[in-house]
Amino acid sequence: MIVALALPRLAASGTRVVAVAGRNVVALRSVGWLAFVSGALEPFLYLFSIGIGVGTLVGDMRLADGSVVSYAAFVAPAMLAASAMTGALTETTFNFFGKMKFWKLYDSVLATPVGPMEIAFGELCWAMTRGALYSASFLAVMVAMGLTGPLSALAALPATVLIGFAFGAVGMLVATYLRGWQDFDLIGTIQFALFLFSGTFVPAEAYPAVVRWVIEVTPLYRAVDLIRAITAGGLGWFQVLDVAYLLTLLGLCLWGASRRMSRLLRR
C-alpha cells in the first residue's frame, strides 16, 4: 500500500532528476564540446609521461598479494581513479558553484516543482555520465596496451562510477561553503596533494607508518586501492572496505549538500 502511494511520487521525482541532468546535455550541444573532449585527455598524458616514461627507469612493481606487474600497469589504475575524482570535483565545484552563485540558475529551477535534493542528484548524475565516458575510453586504451584484461576493465567501470559519485557528492558539499573564486586555489592544492600521495605513483608502504595511516584513510587512496585490485590483481576483503567507505562518503555528502542547498536557496 505504502509502495503503491510512493511509486508515482518517486517516478515524478525521477523525471525531475533527469530534467536537471538533461539540461547539461542541451548546453553541451550549443557550446561545451571542446571542454568536454579535453577533459578526457589528462589521464593519458600522465600515463604516457610517467607510467611509461618514468616506468622505464623504475622497472617492475610488486603488489600486496605478491604478484609482479609493470610500472605502467601499476600507475594506470591510479590515473583512472584520480581522473574520476578530478572530473567529478571539477563538475561539482566549479560548474555547480558558477551555476548557483553567478547565474542564479537554481533560483529559477526551485520555482518549479524541482526540489534541492533533485537538483543535487540530477547534477551528480550528469557529472557521473560524463565521468563514465572518460573512464571507458581510458579503460579501452589500457586493454589495448595490455595493462589489464577486458573482463577486469568491464569490472572496473562501475567502480569508477562509484568513485565519481562519491567525489561528486564531496564536491557539491564543498561548493555550498565556497565564498568566491579565490577558494578554488585551496581546492586545487588539496586535490593535487591527494593526487600525488594516494599510492598513485609510489605504494603507501614506502612511507613511514604514521604517514601511511594518514594516507590510507583518505578517499583517493581507497579509490586507487579498489581500481588497482580490479585491473592489476589482488582482489580481496579490503576492497569490500573500499566500497563501503565510498558509499558512506557518498551518502553523507549528498545528504549534507541538499541540506545546505535548502538552507542557502530556500531562505
Add this chain to the structure above:
Amino acid sequence: MTPMIEAAGLVKRFGDFTAVDGIDVTVQPGESFGFLGPNGAGKSSTMRMIGCVSPPTDGLLRILGMDPVRQGPAIRARLGVCPQLDNLAPDLTVLQNLTTYARYFGIPRREARRRATELLEFVQLSERSGAEVEPLSGGMKRRLTIARALINEPDLVLLDEPTTGLDPQARHLVWERLFRLKQRGVTLVLTTHYMDEAEQLCDRLVVMDAGKIVAEGSPRALIERYSTREVVELRFQAESQSGFAAKLEGIGERTEELPDRILLYASDGDAALTEVHARGLSPSGALIRRSSLEDVFLHLTGRTLVD
C-alpha cells in the same frame, strides 16, 4: 471559489529583522493584484513565500488552497514565477531556455517545443529563437523571463517588479503583454514601486511599508480616499521654500513639503493656484496635475516611493 492566495497574520523574519510583519491578503481567481511599496517594504519576501521557496515564519498561508510547506511541489507546478532579476541560462539559446525549463515541469519534449514557439511569438521574440541570451536587451530578457514563467500554463503568475530597470518603450511593451494575459483571465500578482505600473495593471492593490499593509483597495478608490482630485506642485527658489508652506495655510485641503517642491492638495487645482497668486506669492514654477498613487503613498507614509 477557493481563493488563489489566502494569507492571515503572515510573518517573515530573518534573524532579528522582520521583513514581513503580519499581513492579511486574499486574492481571488482572475484578479490582478499588486503589492506597492518602496524598496525594503517586504514585497519580495512576501512574493517568495507565495512562490513556496521561502517558508513563512508565522501565520497562515494557503496558495491555491494548499499548504506551501507540505505541498510545495504541487503548488509550484501551477505557478509561473518571473523574478526581479533575470536568471536566464547564458549557455542556452532563447528557445532552449524555454524548452529546458518546461522539462522541470515534466512537460514532454514535443509539447515543450510547441509551447515555447508559441510563447516566443507572444512575447515577440520569434526571430531571436536560436540566438544566445547574453546579447539581448534588458527588455527582451524580461520578456523571455515572462515567457518562461508561462511555459506550464500557470493558474497564478507572480511578477516581482516586472519593469524595474527597463526604458519607457520596453516597459510599455511588457505592460501591453501582461494586460493581454489579464484579459485571458490569468491571475496576476505583481510587486512594484512604480505607481503608474500599479494603476495600469492592478484591479486591486495593497500599499506596503516596513513590512506592514498600510492601505488596501482599487487604485481609483485609494486615490479618492487618501488624496484630493488634483494636486498643485509649487516650486520656489531653494532657500526661500521653508517660509512658504505656512503662507499657504487654508488653501486646498492640505500641503506636503518635499525637498524641492511643495504639493498643494485641492479638489480644484486652478482655483487653488489663483488663490496662491492672490496672496501675493510668486512660485518659480507651478504645475496642476491629477492625483496619483504616489500621493496616496506620500500621505500614508510621509515618504516618496522612488528616491
